[in-house]
Amino acid sequence: MNDKLRQLEFDPRLAGMLGALAAIWIGFDFLSGGAFLTPRNLWNLSVQTASIAIMACGMVLVIVTRNIDLSVGAMLGFVGMIIGVLQARLLPELIGLEHPATWIIAVIAAIATGAAIGLFQGALIAYLGIPSFIVTLGGLLVWRGAAWWVTQGQTVAPLDGRFQRIGGGATGAVGETATWAIAVIACAAIAAAMHYARNRRRSFGFPVRPTWAHIAVMLAACAAVIGAAWVANAYAVPPGIARRLVEEAGGTWPAGGVFIAHGFAIPVLIAIAAGIATTWLATRTRFGRYVFAIGGNTEAAELAGVDTKRTLMLVFGTMGALCGIAACVSAARLNAATNAAGTLDELYVIAAAVIGGTSLAGGIGTIAGAMLGALVMQSLQSGMILLGVDAPLQNVVVGGVLVLAVWVDVVFRRGIK
Amino acid sequence: MKPKLVEMRDVSIAFGGIKAVDRVSVDLDEGEVVALLGHNGAGKSTLIKILSGAYRADSGEIRVRGETVDIASPRDAKRYGIETIYQTLALADNVDAAANVFLGRERTTRWGTLDDATMEAETRKVMARLNPHFRRFTEPVRALSGGQRQSVAIARAIYFDARVLIMDEPTAALGPAETRQVGDLVGELKRQGIGIFLISHDIHDVFDLADRVAVMKNGRLVGTARVGDVTKDEVLGMIILGKCPPGAEPGPGAEA
CATH class of the missing domain: 3.40.50.300 (P-loop containing nucleotide triphosphate hydrolases)
Structure with missing residues (x-):
C-alpha cells in the first residue's frame, strides 16, 4: 500500500490541507445560507489573502533554516510609509502628479528598502551570531517606530492611481479576456512542465507515475485553474463603476446595464507569481538546496563547504524583499500608507507557514503549503465575519485552529515514521 | 625518494x-x-x-x-x-541521497539550475557499486537504515576522485x-x-x-x-x- 502511494507521489499532507480547506468552505457556506461560496466572497477572500501569502513564501525559507522573523509586519509598515511619502509627496514634485513611472519607482523602492532591511538583519544574525528571535524582535520595535517617524504618525493618502491597481478593487483586476488568456497559458505551462519532468526522469530510466495518475494530476491542476478563472469572471463590477468605465471608454450606458467581469485580481496574480518564484528558488537553485541542507544539519552543510552565513543572510534578504512587495499590495489596497499597517502580520505569516506544514524544527516546508495555510486562515476569518462572530472570538478560533493544525501535523509525522 | x-x-x-x-x-x-x-x-x-x-x-x-x-x-x-567520512556521517537528514552526495558541489544545467536528474543518475551509479540493494533514492536519508546512511556518506567521499x-x-x-x-x-x-x-x-x-x-x-x-x-x-x-x-x-x- 505504502509502495503504491509512493509510486503515485501522493502527498498526504497537501491532500489533507485541501480537504480541510474544502470542509471550511462548505461548512461556512452551509452556516451562512449560501453566502460564502459566491464569486464575490471568493474573489474578496483571494485579495485579502494576498499580502500574508506573499510574506509566507519568505517565512518558509526563514523557518526552514531554523530561524524566525518577527519583524515582517513592522517592515511592511515602514516600507509602506516610505513608498507612501515617495509617491504622494516626493515624486509629484520631481516628475509630476500621476506620472506613468510613479508606480514603477514606488515598487522598486519598496523591494529595495525591504531587501536592504532584511539583509541588514540577516547580517546581524549570520555574521554576529545574534539569535534571529532577538534581532527580529528588536526589528519589530525599531521598524514600527521608524514607520511612525517618517511622517510623525500622519497617514499618507491618496496614492498614485496606477499604483492603486496593485491592491485590487474594481480597477485592480485584469478583466475577462485577460483572465481566460492567463488561465489557458497556465494550463499549457502546467502540462508542459509536468511532461518535461516526466520525460526527463524516463530518459534516465527512473521510476515515474503511471500514465493514468500523471494525466489525472494534470487534469486536476488545470481544472483548478479554469475554475478559478470562471469564478473571477462571474463576479461583476458594481453598476456605478461599470457605468463610469463604459463612459470613459466613449460608450453609452444602456438602460439594462452591462455585465463587466472583474477577472483575476492583480494582487492575487502577484502573490501567485511570488509563490512560483520562491518555489523555483527553493527547489531548483543551489541557494534553495543550501537553505534546506542548513535546516537539516547546519554542521553537515558547513563541512560540505557551503557558505552557511551568506546563505542565511540572503534568506533574510529574500524575506525583506517579499515584505516590500506585500507592503505595496496592502498600501495600494487601503489607498493609504499608515504607520499601523501590518500590525500583528508577523503572527499571521508565521501561522500560515506552520499551518502549511513548515516545521519549526527546521528542514521541512513548502511554499505552496504556506500559501494554502494563509488561505485557510483568511477563510476562517472571512467566514466568521460573514456569520457575524465577534472579533475577539474570531481570534480565539484562529488561535485554536493554529494549535490544532500543528498537533495534527505532529501526529501525522509520527505516523509516517 | x-x-x-x-x-x-x-x-x-x-x-x-x-x-x-x-x-x-x-x-x-x-x-x-x-x-x-x-x-x-x-x-x-x-x-x-x-x-x-x-x-x-x-x-x-x-x-x-x-x-x-x-x-x-x-x-x-x-x-x-582529501575527503572525509565523519563519525556522525554529516548528512542533511531532510534531503535525499543525491542531494547529500552532491551537497556543496551540485551539478547544474546550462541555465544554472540544479540538475537533479543527472545527480540522481550519478548517485545510482556509485551506489550500485557500494550497496547494490539500495533503492530509496527519492526519500530523505532520515528514512534510511544506519548502513544505508553510511553508504551515502561513503558515496559522497569517493565519487569526487578522492x-x-x-x-x-x-x-x-x-x-x-x-x-x-x-x-x-x-x-x-x-x-x-x-x-x-x-x-x-x-x-x-x-x-x-x-x-x-x-x-x-x-x-x-x-x-x-x-x-x-x-x-x-x-x-x-x-x-x-x-x-x-x-x-x-x-x-x-x-x-x-
Missing part, C-alpha cells in the same frame, strides 16, 4: 588553553592504510578535522605530495582530494555484515592507490585492515609502527599506558 601523499608535521591546536593536539606528526603513502588509534579524547578526531579543513591548526605544516598547503576550509581540503580518504570510526554504528562490507571497500580503495586514515578507538576494528598504526594519547603522538612489527597487546599498551614497544618508532608523547 617519492614524496609522501600526505604529511602532517608538528601540528598543534589548542582550545581555551587546552592542547587538544600537541606537535603531532603523521604521514600517509599512496595505497596505504594508516590506523589512528587512541582513547576517546586522545585528539584523533581533532587532528583529522585539521586535515579536512574543519579546524585550522595553530602551528605546524601540512604537505600534500611534497607541497606545503594551506587548508582553511573544507572546500580547500576537497580541492586537494586521493586521501579519512574515515572516522567507520564501523562504530554498524552490524557485522556491514562492517565486513566496509572492510572490503577499504581493500578496494587501497588497490586504487587511495591513501586512507582510519580513525578508531577500538584496535580490533582496524588492526587487520591497516598497514601501519599511529597511537595518540592526551593530544600527543605515542608512536607509529608497522602492523607486522608489533602485536595487538603491544599496541594496546601504547593506547592505554603510552608505552612504546621496541618495534615502534616513538613520538613525543611516549612514556619513558
Whole structure:
C-alpha cells in the first residue's frame, strides 16, 4: 500500500490541507445560507489573502533554516510609509502628479528598502551570531517606530492611481479576456512542465507515475485553474463603476446595464507569481538546496563547504524583499500608507507557514503549503465575519485552529515514521 | 625518494588553553592504510578535522605530495582530494541521497539550475557499486537504515576522485555484515592507490585492515609502527599506558 502511494507521489499532507480547506468552505457556506461560496466572497477572500501569502513564501525559507522573523509586519509598515511619502509627496514634485513611472519607482523602492532591511538583519544574525528571535524582535520595535517617524504618525493618502491597481478593487483586476488568456497559458505551462519532468526522469530510466495518475494530476491542476478563472469572471463590477468605465471608454450606458467581469485580481496574480518564484528558488537553485541542507544539519552543510552565513543572510534578504512587495499590495489596497499597517502580520505569516506544514524544527516546508495555510486562515476569518462572530472570538478560533493544525501535523509525522 | 601523499608535521591546536593536539606528526603513502588509534579524547578526531579543513591548526605544516598547503576550509581540503567520512556521517537528514552526495558541489544545467536528474543518475551509479540493494533514492536519508546512511556518506567521499580518504570510526554504528562490507571497500580503495586514515578507538576494528598504526594519547603522538612489527597487546599498551614497544618508532608523547 505504502509502495503504491509512493509510486503515485501522493502527498498526504497537501491532500489533507485541501480537504480541510474544502470542509471550511462548505461548512461556512452551509452556516451562512449560501453566502460564502459566491464569486464575490471568493474573489474578496483571494485579495485579502494576498499580502500574508506573499510574506509566507519568505517565512518558509526563514523557518526552514531554523530561524524566525518577527519583524515582517513592522517592515511592511515602514516600507509602506516610505513608498507612501515617495509617491504622494516626493515624486509629484520631481516628475509630476500621476506620472506613468510613479508606480514603477514606488515598487522598486519598496523591494529595495525591504531587501536592504532584511539583509541588514540577516547580517546581524549570520555574521554576529545574534539569535534571529532577538534581532527580529528588536526589528519589530525599531521598524514600527521608524514607520511612525517618517511622517510623525500622519497617514499618507491618496496614492498614485496606477499604483492603486496593485491592491485590487474594481480597477485592480485584469478583466475577462485577460483572465481566460492567463488561465489557458497556465494550463499549457502546467502540462508542459509536468511532461518535461516526466520525460526527463524516463530518459534516465527512473521510476515515474503511471500514465493514468500523471494525466489525472494534470487534469486536476488545470481544472483548478479554469475554475478559478470562471469564478473571477462571474463576479461583476458594481453598476456605478461599470457605468463610469463604459463612459470613459466613449460608450453609452444602456438602460439594462452591462455585465463587466472583474477577472483575476492583480494582487492575487502577484502573490501567485511570488509563490512560483520562491518555489523555483527553493527547489531548483543551489541557494534553495543550501537553505534546506542548513535546516537539516547546519554542521553537515558547513563541512560540505557551503557558505552557511551568506546563505542565511540572503534568506533574510529574500524575506525583506517579499515584505516590500506585500507592503505595496496592502498600501495600494487601503489607498493609504499608515504607520499601523501590518500590525500583528508577523503572527499571521508565521501561522500560515506552520499551518502549511513548515516545521519549526527546521528542514521541512513548502511554499505552496504556506500559501494554502494563509488561505485557510483568511477563510476562517472571512467566514466568521460573514456569520457575524465577534472579533475577539474570531481570534480565539484562529488561535485554536493554529494549535490544532500543528498537533495534527505532529501526529501525522509520527505516523509516517 | 617519492614524496609522501600526505604529511602532517608538528601540528598543534589548542582550545581555551587546552592542547587538544600537541606537535603531532603523521604521514600517509599512496595505497596505504594508516590506523589512528587512541582513547576517546586522545585528539584523533581533532587532528583529522585539521586535515579536512574543519579546524585550522595553530602551528605546524601540512604537505600534500611534497607541497606545503594551506587548508582553511573544507572546500580547500576537497580541492586537494582529501575527503572525509565523519563519525556522525554529516548528512542533511531532510534531503535525499543525491542531494547529500552532491551537497556543496551540485551539478547544474546550462541555465544554472540544479540538475537533479543527472545527480540522481550519478548517485545510482556509485551506489550500485557500494550497496547494490539500495533503492530509496527519492526519500530523505532520515528514512534510511544506519548502513544505508553510511553508504551515502561513503558515496559522497569517493565519487569526487578522492586521493586521501579519512574515515572516522567507520564501523562504530554498524552490524557485522556491514562492517565486513566496509572492510572490503577499504581493500578496494587501497588497490586504487587511495591513501586512507582510519580513525578508531577500538584496535580490533582496524588492526587487520591497516598497514601501519599511529597511537595518540592526551593530544600527543605515542608512536607509529608497522602492523607486522608489533602485536595487538603491544599496541594496546601504547593506547592505554603510552608505552612504546621496541618495534615502534616513538613520538613525543611516549612514556619513558
